[in-house]
Amino acid sequence: MNELRIKRGYSLNLVGAPSPDLEQLNRPDRVAVLPERIPFIKPRLKVAVEDTVKVGSVLFIDKRRPEITFLSPGGGKIAEINFGPRRVIREIVVALDEKEAFEPFPKLDGTEIDSIERLDLITTIINGGMWPLIRELPYRDIARPEAMPPAILVGMDAKEPFLANPESYLKGNVDLFRSGLRILRRLAGENSVHLFTSPRQDYVRQTLGSDITCLVSGPYPADDPGVMLYHTKTSSSENRAWFVQGQDVLMLARLFAFGRYPTERVVAVGGSAADRPRHFRTRLGVPLIHLAPEVKHNGDVRYTAGGLFRGYAIPSSSYLGIYETALNLVPEGNVPGELLGLFRPGPRKPTFSRAFTSRVHRRALTVDCNVHGGDRACIACGYCTYVCPVDILPQFTYKALYAGEVEEALSHGLLDCVECGLCSFVCPSKIDLYETFKQAKADVYLEQLRA
Amino acid sequence: MKLIERFFNTTRKHFDAGGRFEKYYPVFESIESVFFGAPRVTQTAPNIRDSLDVKRYMALVIVALLPHYAFGVYNVGYQSHLASGLSTALLPVLFTGLKAVVPVVVVVYAVGFFWESLFAVVRKHEISEGLFVSCALFPLTLPPTIPLWQAAIGISFGIVIGKEIFGGTGRNFLNPALTGRAFLYFAYPVQNSGDAVWTLLTGSQTVPVDGFTGATPLSVAAVTERFGDIHQALADAGYTPLKLLLGTYPGSVGGTVTILSVVGALFLIILGIANYRIIVGCVLGMLLTALLVNLLASESSIPYMHLSPLYHLMVGGALFGFVYMATDPVSAAHMQGARWVFGFGCGALTVLIRVFNPAFPEGAGLAILFMNLFAPLLDRIEIKLRIKKRVPNVG
Numbered sequence: 137m138n139e140l141r142i143k144r145g146y147s148l149n150l151v152g153a154p155s156p157d158l159e160q161l162n163r164p165d166r167v168a169v170l171p172e173r174i175p176f177i178k179p180r181l182k183v184a185v186e187d188t189v190k191v192g193s194v195l196f197i198d199k200r201r202p203e204i205t206f207l208s209p210g211g212g213k214i215a216e217i218n219f220g221p222r223r224v225i226r227e228i229v230v231a232l233d234e235k236e237a238f239e240p241f242p243k244l245d246g247t248e249i250d251s252i253e254r255l256d257l258i259t260t261i262i263n264g265g266m267w268p269l270i271r272e273l274p275y276r277d278i279a280r281p282e283a284m285p286p287a288i289l290v291g292m293d294a295k296e297p298f299l300a301n302p303e304s305y306l307k308g309n310v311d312l313f314r315s316g317l318r319i320l321r322r323l324a325g326e327n328s329v330h331l332f333t334s335p336r337q338d339y340v341r342q343t344l345g346s347d348i349t350c351l352v353s354g355p356y357p358a359d360d361p362g363v364m365l366y367h368t369k370t371s372s373s374e375n376r377a378w379f380v381q382g383q384d385v386l387m388l389a390r391l392f393a394f395g396r397y398p399t400e401r402v403v404a405v406g407g408s409a410a411d412r413p414r415h416f417r418t419r420l421g422v423p424l425i426h427l428a429p430e431v432k433h434n435g436d437v438r439y440t441a442g443g444l445f446r447g448y449a450i451p452s453s454s455y456l457g458i459y460e461t462a463l464n465l466v467p468e469g470n471v472p473g474e475l476l477g478l479f480r481p482g483p484r485k486p487t488f489s490r491a492f493t494s495r496v497h498r499r500a501l502t503v504d505c506n507v508h509g510g511d512r513a514c515i516a517c518g519y520c521t522y523v524c525p526v527d528i529l530p531q532f533t534y535k536a537l538y539a540g541e542v543e544e545a546l547s548h549g550l551l552d553c554v555e556c557g558l559c560s561f562v563c564p565s566k567i568d569l570y571e572t573f574k575q576a577k578a579d580v581y582l583e584q585l586r587a
Numbered sequence: 588m589k590l591i592e593r594f595f596n597t598t599r600k601h602f603d604a605g606g607r608f609e610k611y612y613p614v615f616e617s618i619e620s621v622f623f624g625a626p627r628v629t630q631t632a633p634n635i636r637d638s639l640d641v642k643r644y645m646a647l648v649i650v651a652l653l654p655h656y657a658f659g660v661y662n663v664g665y666q667s668h669l670a671s672g673l674s675t676a677l678l679p680v681l682f683t684g685l686k687a688v689v690p691v692v693v694v695v696y697a698v699g700f701f702w703e704s705l706f707a708v709v710r711k712h713e714i715s716e717g718l719f720v721s722c723a724l725f726p727l728t729l730p731p732t733i734p735l736w737q738a739a740i741g742i743s744f745g746i747v748i749g750k751e752i753f754g755g756t757g758r759n760f761l762n763p764a765l766t767g768r769a770f771l772y773f774a775y776p777v778q779n780s781g782d783a784v785w786t787l788l789t790g791s792q793t794v795p796v797d798g799f800t801g802a803t804p805l806s807v808a809a810v811t812e813r814f815g816d817i818h819q820a821l822a823d824a825g826y827t828p829l830k831l832l833l834g835t836y837p838g839s840v841g842g843t844v845t846i847l848s849v850v851g852a853l854f855l856i857i858l859g860i861a862n863y864r865i866i867v868g869c870v871l872g873m874l875l876t877a878l879l880v881n882l883l884a885s886e887s888s889i890p891y892m893h894l895s896p897l898y899h900l901m902v903g904g905a906l907f908g909f910v911y912m913a914t915d916p917v918s919a920a921h922m923q924g925a926r927w928v929f930g931f932g933c934g935a936l937t938v939l940i941r942v943f944n945p946a947f948p949e950g951a952g953l954a955i956l957f958m959n960l961f962a963p964l965l966d967r968i969e970i971k972l973r974i975k976k977r978v979p980n981v982g
Contacts, residue, residue, distance in 0.1 A: 148635075274980060372979045438634065445633040466635070473624025475591065478643055485638035490859035491647060492638060505628045509640025510620060510713045513757030516916045517644065518862070518923075527977075531921065532970060548970075551980040557633030564639045565757070571631045580982050 139335075140367055142354030145525045146488050146558055150297050150444075151500040152466075154406040154413045158304045165232060167210040167399075167421035168455035169195055171225040173441070173448070174268065176277045176581070179206070179225050187214045192239030192265065192397030195228050204278065207265030209399045209420040209458075211236030227455060230421075243395035249318050257322055264391040268458065269384040270323070273362055273377050274551040275581040285378040288324045290317070292333040292340050292382040293352070293359035296443030296556075298406030300461040303339040304415040305383045305402035310343045316389030317347055320380065332364055356445070357525055362554035366526040375551070383461055403456065407444070407464040408502045409433035421455050427463050428452075436468035438505050445557035449505075469504030488519060488562040512565035520559035520569060526552040530559040530569045537576050550576060595619050613707035617714035645716035647860050649723050651851040652841075652911065656692075656727070658834065659841035660684035663731040666837050667787040672796040687787050688840060691726045691738050698739045699725075702746045706755060717756030717763075717917070721745060724764035724911055727841035728904065728952070729771070730784040737775055741767040761959045762918045765908075765952050772952075780948070782806055785837035800824070801837050804902040805941070805948040808891050817890040818898065831901035842904025852910040861914035864923060868930020869909035869937075873899055876935040880942055891942045905937055908951035918959045922973075925965035932958045 171179040178199040183189060189208040198204045208230055215231040241264045244252065252260075258281050261267050270288075272279040279285065292302040306313060320329045332350040333340045341348065350368075352358050361379035369375070380388070383402060390398035399420045406413045411430040418427065424439055431437045440447040441460045456463065474480070482492030486501045494501060520530035528549045536544040553573045560570035601608045602615040616625075620642060629636060664684030668675050699722040707714045725742050745767020750759040772779045786801045788794075795801060804826045811820040830836060834844030855861035877896035884892035900906060913919060913933045920929035933954050940950025947953060 369978050372981075375978075375980045438628075440634050444635050447634060448632060449634060464634075468628055470626045470628050472592075472626050476622060477624055478621060478646060482638060486635070487638045489637065489639040489644075490857065491643055494638075503635045505634050506624065507627045507629055507636050508624060508638050509636075509642060510616070510625065510627075512641045512713070512715055513755060515641060515644070515717065515757050516919075516921045518916070518921060527973075529922075529970065529973075532966075546981045547974050547979075549974075549977050549980060551982060552977075561633050561635065562637050562639075564637065564641050564644050566636065566640065568631060570633060584982055 137348060138350045138368075140332075140350055140352045140364065142352060142358040142363060142367065142525055144523055144527070145355035145357055145363075145556070146523050146562070147295060147355040148297055148486055148503065149498060149500050150408070150486065151502050152298070152406050152408040152410050152413050152464075153500075154298050154301070154404040154410075154415055154462075156301060156304055156415065158307070158402065158415045158417055161416045161418040161422075161426065163232065164419060164422050164426040166215060166229050166423060166455075167232065167419050168227045168229040168423070169206060169209060169421055170227055170455060170457040171196060171206070172220060172227075173457040173459070174206075174278075176200075176275070176578075177268075181217070181225065181228075183208075183214050183217075183228070185214050185217055188212070189214060189230060190237040190239045191399060192241065194265075196225070198278070201278075201281075203262055203281075204267055205262070205265055206268065206458075207239075207397050209397070211238065229455070238396045241391060241395045241397065244392045246315055246318060249315070249322060249392065252322075254322060254325060257319065261319075261323075261388065261391070265397055266384075266388050266391050269387060270378055270380055273365060273379060274375060274553075275577060276555070277581070279378045283376070285324055285327060285376070286374045287327050287365075287377040288320050288329045289361035289364055289377055289379040290320065290329065290331045290382060290385055291359050291361050291364070291379070292331065292344070292348075293337055294404075295334070295356035295359040296445055297356075298404055298413075298462055298464055299443050300383060300402050300404040300415060302333070302337060302382050304404075305386060306340060306343060309386055312389045312393060313344070313386055314347065315393065316385035316387075319388055319392065320385065323378075330364065330368075334359065354525075357554055357556035357558070360525070360554045360556060362552070363525045363556075366552050366554075381459070381461070401456075401461065403427060403460075404462040405465070406462065407440070407466040409437045409465040409467055410463075420458060423455050424450065424452050424463060427456070428465060431465055433465075433467050436470055437465050438468045440464040440466070444503070445561065446555060467502070467504040469506030471506075473506070473508075488523060488558075489564070507566055509564065509566050511567070514563075514565055514567060517564060519562040519564070523558040523562055525556060525558070526554060528553055530573075534567065534569050534572055537572055542576065542580065545576060546580070551580070553577060591622055595623065610708055611704075613712065613714050614704050642716050644860060645720050647858055648720045648855065648911070651854050651860075652723050652727065654847050654850065655841035655844065655907070656688070658844045658847055659727060660688050662835055662838075662843070663687045663787060663840060665835065666785075667731070667789045670786045670795040670799045670801065670837075671789045673789060683787075683789050687731050688726065690735055691729065691733060691840075692722075694735050694738050695726050695742045696722045699742045699746050702743060702751060703755075706751045710755070712755070715756035717750075718746065720915075721750070721763040721767075725767055727907070728764065728768045728839050730779060731787040731840055732778065732784045733771075734778060737771055737778055740774075741771040743767075744770040757917055760918055760963065761956055762912050762915045765912050765956050768952055769956055782837075785839070803838050803948070804831060804836065808894055808898075808902065809941075809945045809948050811890050817893050818895065820890070821898070826902075828898070828901060831898070839904055842907040845901050845906050848906040848910045852906075855910070855914070861910065862916070862919070862926055864926040865914050865919055865930040865933075866909055868927045869913055869934040870900065870906075870930075872931035872934025872936075873905065873909075873938055874934070876938040880938060889942070891945075894942070899938055899941070903949045903951070905949070905951040908937075908955055909933065912952070913955045913958070918962065920962040920965045922966045922969040925962065925969045928965050929958050929962055932961065 212233040664680035749763035749766030936954035
């Protein structure tokens with residue numbers, strides 16, 4: 137087992153960490169899929185409102201690759217299809233039947249997985265609607281089925297505030313997880329599957345033992361596959377490694393074990409405004425209000441699908457997307473700051489800098505979504521370079537992009553960016569570095585696809 | 588407290604879009620945000636942002652400069668009363684000091700704020716706090732006898748030519764306060780150099796009383812003819828190491844007090860505002876270069892070459908410049924390695940300018956400006972070296 141220590145990054149100590157208890161939630165009335173939240177795809181609907189669907193029926197396909205299908209996480213009637221600006225498909229909502237029907241998929245046990253042709257395996261995964269869970273670095277689009285991955289990375293940790301902890305979804309599912317790894321090993325062919333976790337994940341280490349290939353320690357985002365790849369790769373042929381989230385390995389395994397489209401999800405609900413911060417066992421595409429019917433805050437609360445750094449704000453009337461395993465609730469912060477807060481010592485202000493006294497003790501802090509400052513030009517304080525886990529020089533890369541020098545930004549390692557959001561977080565000038573890099577990466581990718 | 592809140596709430600409508608003073612919103616915003624943070628929330632990921640902003644970052648530098656102002660007020664008054672033969676009791680001294688320093692500060696801030704507001708209004712961006720630091724630094728580098736109109740012209744040059752024409756704070760490549768100071772030095776040498784300008788005369792006095800020489804330690808060191816015995820020459824003029832540390836001698840308003848610069852350096856380094864690499868680099872550069880100059884000095888060389896490295900560090904405003912001017916993050920080198928080289932260059936050049944160019948007794952300011960010009964080159968070299976180590980990932 138290799139060990140890797142990541143030095144750069146930053147972990148905030150925040151209140152509202154979800155407790156490890158796992159609570160079974162009632163079945164919701166409705167579930168949904170959010171095509172808008174799946175990056176890069178061009179969805180084409182295959183259903184209309186009022187259509188009847190089974191669990192595993194095709195809801196929409198990706199126009200770029202019509203063979204890749206996105207299946208229904210529930211059986212019942214299509215209740216709504218909601219569109220956003222420019223007809224982007226926001227939500228496909230399924231009202232669940234009392235007794236749901238299931239599309240049948242082939243069941244494969246361990247030996248069958250090992251003996252099946254790799255291409256047939258891929259077809260089975262695609263038809264089972266699980267292919268979108270396998271993604272490709274550096275752009276994080278859905279993996280190309282025809283490609284041979286240089287490696288498949290599976291991260292089993294949750295450093296971002298707050299994500300579902302591996303322990304809560306792994307408990308009772310260890311054998312299932314192992315068979316999921318078996319599928320990934322077949323997909324990787326000659327190349328290897330890297331399962332990595334943090335030395336602090338005792339449960340994962342005890343139960344998965346020899347399957348773990350690497351222990352990665354360090355602050356957020358040391359749990360990201362891109363960080364692990366950056367620190368271990370030796371040649372540029374490894375740049376396009378595939379990665380799968382820990383919980384998605386279980387989904388993959390369930391498809392093969394039960395011959396049904398898997399709909400179970402363990403979701404963490406956290407954040408200072410969460411009434412009951414803990415883990416819930418529930419359905420894929422669960423309504424947010426079902427997860428958090430009450431909040432613990434007087435003012436406005438932001439619902440964040442995913443962690444506080446990479447997640448996105450979403451109305452409480454919406455649903456959880458297929459990639460998301462957490463819901464975070466924090467105060468919106470749309471109120472003026474305290475009088476002369478600029479000159480106060482700030483014992484409770486979350487910060488990476490040392491300019492507040494909150495840095496001298498270990499108390500858990502409350503964070504809100506206020507920007508905490510006005511937009512300024514870069515003053516070259518260098519904080520972004522101190523936190524970047526993959527040694528990009530965000531300020532210089534940003535300036536290169538600002539000047540239209542994409543080539544230079546690429547040579548700085550733009551594509552190694554793991555989109556952790558720390559550079560934007562620490563910036564005292566409140567520059568949207570994360571958004572700029574993400575957009576620039578997407579532009580490079582789309583340019584490549586056109587070529 | 589409620590009163591202040593109400594004041595902003597009632598006046599805001601005039602500055603918001605559609606209001607009578609819509610154009611002057613940056614001025615309103617810069618004042619309001621001192622009292623209350625704006626209720627602006629994140630629109631894109633990451634959802635949460637650090638509590639630190641540029642306003643606090645810069646305010647902490649000003650906090651570090653306040654002791655220099657306190658000292659400056661005292662020392663200006665004290666030197667003035669010594670030279671004018673008046674009593675050196677604390678209160679009258681402070682009064683004289685305030686009378687000399689406050690008008691300069693007021694004029695500098697008023698003029699500086701005017702220029703920044705003008706550019707902010709025309710360019711439609713908020714007022715950047717770098718201005719307030721520049722305006723706090725600039726008066727501390729001036730002689731106490733500076734005519735107010737020169738202070739106004741100096742800060743105008745520093746802010747407009749040193750900063751705004753390149754796009755404002757963050758886009759300048761020279762330290763604005765030093766640019767303004769250098770401008771005054773070259774444009775009005777009579778009021779900005781020589782022995783006479785560093786002491787303000789009070790009352791009816793037009794020449795200093797007998798026994799008072801306005802000579803600064805730097806000028807003593809530069810003109811002494813006592814070969815090989817420069818430390819004795821300084822001591823004879825009253826410049827013991829203790830006095831050099833405390834800075835109670837004629838000089839710029841707040842730059843001479845080396846001991847406070849040390850305190851300020853620690854304060855800014857601990858809070859993570861100033862980069863220790865630059866400051867330590869400056870000090871190392873100065874000590875090593877001075878040592879080298881010492882070693883090269885022979886019996887017949889100029890006495891200044893014999894000045895010991897520690898004296899170099901203590902005399903004049905070198906450390907003040909290193910701690911507050913060289914560490915300006917915008918105009919200094921941005922890369923960690925380049926910061927060492929940048930600092931070292933500042934220290935080394937200061938010694939060379941002081942020793943070998945008697946026309947410029949204090950070399951720190953010019954050395955820092957000179958190294959500001961080289962900072963982008965140093966950064967570029969380091970970035971190139973760094974990129975070579977990466978495994979390419981270019982799509």
